[in-house]
Amino acid sequence: MQQSALNHFIKNTFFKYRVLVLVVFTAVTLGMLYFASQLKVDASFEKNIPLEHPYMQTYLKHQEEFGGANRILIALEDTSGDIFNEDFFKALNKATEKVTAISSVNQPQVQSLFTPNTRYIEVVEDGLEGGPVIPATFDGGQESLETVRKNVLKGGFVGRLVANDFSAAMVSAQLFSVDPNTKEQTDFIAVSSQLEQIRTELESDYPNLKVHIIGFSKMIGDISNGAQDVLMFFGIAFIITAILVYFYSHSIQLSILPLLTSVVAVIWQLGLLTLLGFGIDPMSILVPFLVFAIGVSHGVQMINAVGKNVAGGSTPLDASCAACCRLFIPGMVALLSDTVGFLTLLLIKIDIIKELAVTASIGVAVIILTNLILLPVLLSYAKFGKSFSKRVTKGAEKQTFLWRKLASFAQPKAAKVTVLVAAVLAIGGVYFASEMKIGDLHAGAPALRADSVYNKDTAFITDRFSIGTDVISVMAETKVDGCTDYTIMKTIDDFQWHLQNLSGVQSTLSITSISKVLNAGFFEGNLKWKVLPRETATLAQSIRYIETSAGLFDKDCQYMPIMVFTNDHKASTIEQVVSAVKQYKQDNPSDLVDFKLAMGPVGVMAATNEAVEAAQYPMLIGVYIAVILLCLISFRSIRSTLCIIIPLALVSILAQALMTWLEIGLTVATLPVIALGVGIGVDYGIYIFSRMLDFIREGDPISEAFYKTLNLTGNAVFFTGITLAIGVSTWMLSALKFQADMGILLTFMFLFNMLGAVILLPALASFFYRR
């Protein structure tokens, strides 16, 4: 569409039927407000993992039988340092009952000293003898406590159900992903608050008791609690932005309108989520901020143009109409490039990122309507006092000095220096960016801060017990009754020992380790007999004594996981295990056993890391192709496109270098940041260059063209950068580490993309448009 035709269209539709436009927007907004109020929190486990990854296929295949990664551990600590007292055992019994009563808990798999599956076996003169660790006659007295202590030792529960120093005891449970009672997806947040209730109750009933709870659902609960602070951050961002807009526009009316239209955009976005059947999760809860910030920053371009027109003597209606006509194309291009930038996130095969892509795209698409139609129409009703034009002119004079300074960057000499500095930064940036790590770099739940209750509980449990939460299971897939075949068992045992020898591995556990212990047990506990029995009958006999609920084999004895407890879940540790498994399979091919990666929390992380790593470059290439195409289409010039893209690329590289420097790993949370940053960051360049190109084509030298551009739009560009940065910088306060990381990186990208657009872009232009 030609500009004149577009002008005609805009004038004869939106501005001719102004009232109708307002009525329609009001009606839709009210409707969306209703839907937005129905928005649900949705934090399913599957959403966070790359379901299409081969590791996750293994995970999904065996999840039902082996419980997957969804385990909760409740450690009861006696602050006196010794659990063997009547009160503690009462509390432990109560905790066991309460945990078992949670409806999505897999009841037969609950384990504590009080559950019937906690039995000991001991060697006596005429064979084996065993029984429940807590005998039926248990009365809490000294004598029965002493019996329990002995049974705990005999059963080998120290380190698993009882702390190594006897200061705490454990209740362990598996959660179903579908609640067997309600047949609905398990609500992890509800489970988490039930657990929190158990904690509060027990701690108030037993003053000597401290409860530590960890597990995926608890983590999700804590994350969603942390995410609730987001409302406060939104408030802070809103107030600061409002103040800035006022200083910028010198008019209360002009300040309120872009804020209002941006809030409308947020309401529509949230309403549309419900309509599309999406919920909100701790990651996508950040999208409304972005939508708001993008809305305001683009709105500012509009009020800037309208204000200048009014100051130039137009009526508000004419001024709004003219501004709308002029900004429609660049505004549309900028917003579309945001949307396309977000949509490249769909390349990543992790649902939570896909949803982020969709929700952010919806939000920005909505802004196209609210900012390019609703806002100018509203502005056309605005009343401007007489002093308004004066204030605008006066303000503009003050800034002239700054614009002159900036414009000097576009003079050939300064431009050379600028480009040289940029080149040095690029080289340094590439060096550091290449050091960027994949995955989570710190202990505990990476989504939460190191000093959060959850991470402190994790530290307590891993410190006092011998069970780590950092476990990756490799599934040995064999034939039916594979566990009674010596060759198969030996293959598994050799493989397990190979992994055990890795420096990042603390310990390993599989059916073969238990089978050896039991074999020694059959020979009166003599360690000379701690070997895998070679006879099928003997093997079968030893395995008969292992509880299926131990999760070491399935009912057909065909699938047997090898649990590998790692020192931590740093990407390098995970990588060591994963590549050792792959290498071992290559070096020792077996027809009988296939070792399949991976299950367990660290198995999920391994898959996520690989998915994130694999997605990194396609995503970057995607987002850059998208913005390059958009620039080419809108400017029809390779030179212009280069002027816009080069600063963006430099900032992307520097952002990665910053991640290395701040020890932020590339994760599900930080991966989308670059795409978001580039998609939104390109706006500055587009707004500046669309103006500048006009002046260049009129024959102005670059620095003059740039100076004129700054006079017209410089204010708005600076303002856009600062508004966007403020909108996301409040995330840095978040209790959730991944939100804080995203906040740091986005703030960096927004600010530096702006600086790139006002410093590097004109310098590049003076190179490319030399005459």
Added chain:
Amino acid sequence: MAKLLIKLSLFLCLLGTSGVSAEQSVIAAKAEQSLLIDIAQLSGDKLVAVGERGHILLSNDNGESWQQVVAPTESTLTAVTFIDDLTGFAVGHQQVILKTIDGGETWALQYQNKEDVIFPALMDVWFRDGGWGVAVGAYGLYLHTKDGGQSWEQMPLAELEDPDFGLPHFYSMGYDGKNNRLFMAGELGFIAVSEDFGETWSRLESPYEGSFFHVAVSNSGSLHLMGLRGHLFRSEDQGETWDAIKTNSQASINSMIELGGSQLMYLGVDGVLLFSNDDGKTVRKIQRQDRNGLMAGVLTGVNSLVVVGEKGVNRIGLDGQNKEQ
């Protein structure tokens, strides 16, 4: 041409032997922490430990540092003994018998019987001299050599058979050098003596119906018999009569170390040590924190022992506590 043929056939032979991958132990970074079952002491601070997966570890500094050497087996080794600083034997599951003539650096497979499911394992080995030796094991397995292990002969030992149970597991041999008597202990209260270095045996009356895991003769000449559930017996008349020693422990006892004078240390499962300073007449129980089972040990200094067991090697003091690394 003939020369070429010989060369060719030699080459093919070599190819043939390397094609058949002879079983051997895998050198592992954490072999020091694997299950180790027996340990032998040579002169010059040298120690040799053996255990699961054919692990053989050497130390030249009394256990401060260890190097694993390749063994021609992956079977679990249950006992090791040396005739002198160079020549030694190790035995284990699948009736494996290994011999070294260079102080444990390299080992040759002398004997094994993988197919024999009736007699799956050897449990102890004893050599009178470079030629004469006995290896004993599960279900009454009894192997005898008179030529330094070149050939082993399986002997049925019908005289020891119990009419109801048959032959028990033979777990341990202990030699009384003063009286030239060889003792053998094992399953279900089995204790026997041989006065002709193991050619013929006769049962002794047992003080206990449970299994014995170890029999040893101390410097003073007293006989020590130990095993299941903390049972420890002492005899001053070569097994005619026994004193039951009060151990206050239910942990099975696996071996005995001489500490000099009349001091002894017994090693057991569940991290239990029994210390005696009166040649085993009375013992004091020491509970180690890690509760890992201990199988064997040697005295390496005034107040230092090197013990092996469930979780590998440990250097400990007479108080039973770990020495600082």
